[in-house]
Amino acid sequence: MPRTTGRRLAVTAASAASMVGLTATMAMGASSSAPTVKSAHNASFGNILTTASGQSLYLLSAEGNGKFSCTGACVLFWSPLTVSSAKTKPTAGPGVAGKLGVVKNPEGNYQVTYNGYPVYTYLQDSGSSTSGEGVKSFGGTWYLMSAAATTPAATPVKHHT
16 A cells, blocks of 8 residues: 555555445446536635536646556545546536546546546545545645646645645
Protein backbone atom coordinates (compact mmCIF):
# COMPACT_ATOMS: atom_id res chain seq x y z
CA MET A 1 0.00 0.00 0.00
CA PRO A 2 1.50 3.38 -0.92
CA ARG A 3 2.34 5.66 1.98
CA THR A 4 0.15 8.74 2.29
CA THR A 5 0.84 12.15 3.82
CA GLY A 6 -1.72 13.55 6.22
CA ARG A 7 -4.11 10.66 5.84
CA ARG A 8 -3.55 6.94 5.77
CA LEU A 9 -5.66 4.58 3.75
CA ALA A 10 -5.97 1.31 5.61
CA VAL A 11 -7.50 -1.67 3.86
CA THR A 12 -7.78 -5.27 4.96
CA ALA A 13 -8.19 -8.09 2.49
CA ALA A 14 -11.87 -8.41 3.36
CA SER A 15 -12.62 -4.71 2.97
CA ALA A 16 -10.61 -4.59 -0.27
CA ALA A 17 -12.73 -7.40 -1.65
CA SER A 18 -15.93 -5.59 -0.69
CA MET A 19 -14.59 -2.36 -2.24
CA VAL A 20 -13.91 -4.20 -5.52
CA GLY A 21 -17.57 -5.20 -5.58
CA LEU A 22 -18.64 -1.64 -4.78
CA THR A 23 -16.34 -0.24 -7.48
CA ALA A 24 -17.72 -2.62 -10.08
CA THR A 25 -21.29 -1.73 -9.09
CA MET A 26 -20.54 2.01 -9.25
CA ALA A 27 -18.77 1.70 -12.60
CA MET A 28 -21.66 -0.28 -14.08
CA GLY A 29 -24.14 2.31 -12.83
CA ALA A 30 -22.01 5.18 -14.07
CA SER A 31 -21.57 3.72 -17.53
CA SER A 32 -25.25 3.05 -18.29
CA SER A 33 -25.60 6.51 -19.85
CA ALA A 34 -23.62 9.70 -20.24
CA PRO A 35 -23.09 11.15 -16.77
CA THR A 36 -24.00 14.74 -16.16
CA VAL A 37 -21.07 16.60 -14.65
CA LYS A 38 -22.29 19.67 -12.83
CA SER A 39 -21.07 22.59 -10.81
CA ALA A 40 -21.87 22.79 -7.12
CA HIS A 41 -20.92 25.48 -4.62
CA ASN A 42 -18.79 24.34 -1.70
CA ALA A 43 -18.27 26.78 1.20
CA SER A 44 -14.56 25.88 1.54
CA PHE A 45 -13.55 25.40 -2.10
CA GLY A 46 -15.90 27.46 -4.27
CA ASN A 47 -17.59 26.00 -7.35
CA ILE A 48 -16.42 22.42 -7.84
CA LEU A 49 -17.31 19.62 -10.23
CA THR A 50 -19.69 16.94 -9.02
CA THR A 51 -21.63 14.04 -10.45
CA ALA A 52 -25.33 14.51 -11.18
CA SER A 53 -26.05 13.12 -7.70
CA GLY A 54 -23.69 15.64 -6.06
CA GLN A 55 -20.64 13.46 -5.34
CA SER A 56 -17.38 15.43 -5.52
CA LEU A 57 -15.06 14.81 -8.48
CA TYR A 58 -11.26 14.68 -8.28
CA LEU A 59 -8.12 14.62 -10.39
CA LEU A 60 -4.73 13.10 -9.61
CA SER A 61 -1.86 15.57 -10.12
CA ALA A 62 0.35 12.87 -11.68
CA GLU A 63 -2.13 12.33 -14.52
CA GLY A 64 -3.35 14.21 -17.57
CA ASN A 65 -2.99 14.20 -21.34
CA GLY A 66 -3.35 10.44 -21.62
CA LYS A 67 -1.11 9.57 -18.66
CA PHE A 68 -2.61 7.29 -15.98
CA SER A 69 -1.19 6.64 -12.50
CA CYS A 70 -4.40 5.39 -10.87
CA THR A 71 -4.45 1.70 -11.76
CA GLY A 72 -4.69 -1.54 -9.82
CA ALA A 73 -5.20 -0.93 -6.08
CA CYS A 74 -5.85 2.77 -6.72
CA VAL A 75 -9.29 2.12 -8.22
CA LEU A 76 -10.32 0.48 -4.92
CA PHE A 77 -10.36 4.01 -3.46
CA TRP A 78 -10.76 6.27 -6.47
CA SER A 79 -13.52 5.15 -8.81
CA PRO A 80 -13.15 6.31 -12.42
CA LEU A 81 -16.19 8.14 -13.78
CA THR A 82 -16.97 6.16 -16.93
CA VAL A 83 -19.27 6.06 -19.92
CA SER A 84 -20.28 3.05 -22.00
CA SER A 85 -18.19 3.81 -25.11
CA ALA A 86 -15.82 6.28 -26.72
CA LYS A 87 -18.82 7.63 -28.66
CA THR A 88 -20.79 8.40 -25.50
CA LYS A 89 -20.26 12.06 -24.71
CA PRO A 90 -20.53 13.25 -21.11
CA THR A 91 -22.78 16.25 -20.59
CA ALA A 92 -21.95 19.43 -18.69
CA GLY A 93 -24.47 21.17 -16.48
CA PRO A 94 -24.71 24.95 -15.99
CA GLY A 95 -21.53 26.52 -14.63
CA VAL A 96 -19.15 23.90 -16.02
CA ALA A 97 -16.73 25.96 -18.12
CA GLY A 98 -14.07 23.40 -19.04
CA LYS A 99 -13.88 20.75 -21.73
CA LEU A 100 -15.29 17.28 -21.07
CA GLY A 101 -13.96 14.32 -23.02
CA VAL A 102 -13.50 10.56 -22.93
CA VAL A 103 -10.31 8.48 -22.89
CA LYS A 104 -9.74 4.72 -22.71
CA ASN A 105 -8.08 3.93 -19.37
CA PRO A 106 -5.65 1.05 -18.61
CA GLU A 107 -8.53 -1.13 -17.35
CA GLY A 108 -10.16 -0.81 -20.78
CA ASN A 109 -13.02 1.46 -19.63
CA TYR A 110 -13.98 4.77 -21.21
CA GLN A 111 -13.24 7.38 -18.57
CA VAL A 112 -14.55 10.94 -18.46
CA THR A 113 -11.90 13.67 -18.62
CA TYR A 114 -12.08 17.35 -17.69
CA ASN A 115 -9.54 19.68 -19.30
CA GLY A 116 -7.45 16.59 -20.08
CA TYR A 117 -7.50 15.08 -16.57
CA PRO A 118 -9.18 11.71 -15.92
CA VAL A 119 -12.08 12.18 -13.47
CA TYR A 120 -12.63 10.15 -10.28
CA THR A 121 -14.90 9.92 -7.26
CA TYR A 122 -13.48 9.05 -3.83
CA LEU A 123 -15.04 5.96 -2.30
CA GLN A 124 -14.59 7.31 1.24
CA ASP A 125 -16.70 10.40 0.48
CA SER A 126 -20.37 10.32 1.36
CA GLY A 127 -22.88 12.65 -0.23
CA SER A 128 -21.20 15.92 -1.12
CA SER A 129 -18.21 15.54 1.23
CA THR A 130 -14.73 16.51 0.04
CA SER A 131 -12.53 14.26 2.20
CA GLY A 132 -10.32 13.28 -0.74
CA GLU A 133 -9.01 16.84 -1.22
CA GLY A 134 -5.25 16.97 -0.62
CA VAL A 135 -4.75 13.22 -0.15
CA LYS A 136 -1.25 12.23 -1.28
CA SER A 137 -1.22 8.74 -2.72
CA PHE A 138 -0.67 6.75 -5.88
CA GLY A 139 2.07 8.99 -7.22
CA GLY A 140 0.49 12.40 -6.73
CA THR A 141 -1.96 14.61 -4.89
CA TRP A 142 -5.73 14.39 -5.29
CA TYR A 143 -7.54 17.67 -5.91
CA LEU A 144 -11.12 18.71 -6.32
CA MET A 145 -11.81 20.16 -9.78
CA SER A 146 -12.75 23.79 -10.37
CA ALA A 147 -15.96 24.11 -12.39
CA ALA A 148 -14.75 27.49 -13.71
CA ALA A 149 -11.45 26.14 -15.09
CA THR A 150 -10.92 26.29 -18.84
CA THR A 151 -7.25 25.19 -18.87
CA PRO A 152 -5.43 22.21 -17.34
CA ALA A 153 -3.33 24.49 -15.11
CA ALA A 154 -6.44 26.08 -13.57
CA THR A 155 -8.32 22.79 -13.07
CA PRO A 156 -7.09 21.71 -9.59
CA VAL A 157 -8.77 23.62 -6.75
CA LYS A 158 -6.06 25.31 -4.72
CA HIS A 159 -6.59 23.66 -1.36
CA HIS A 160 -5.81 24.95 2.09
CA THR A 161 -2.53 23.94 3.73
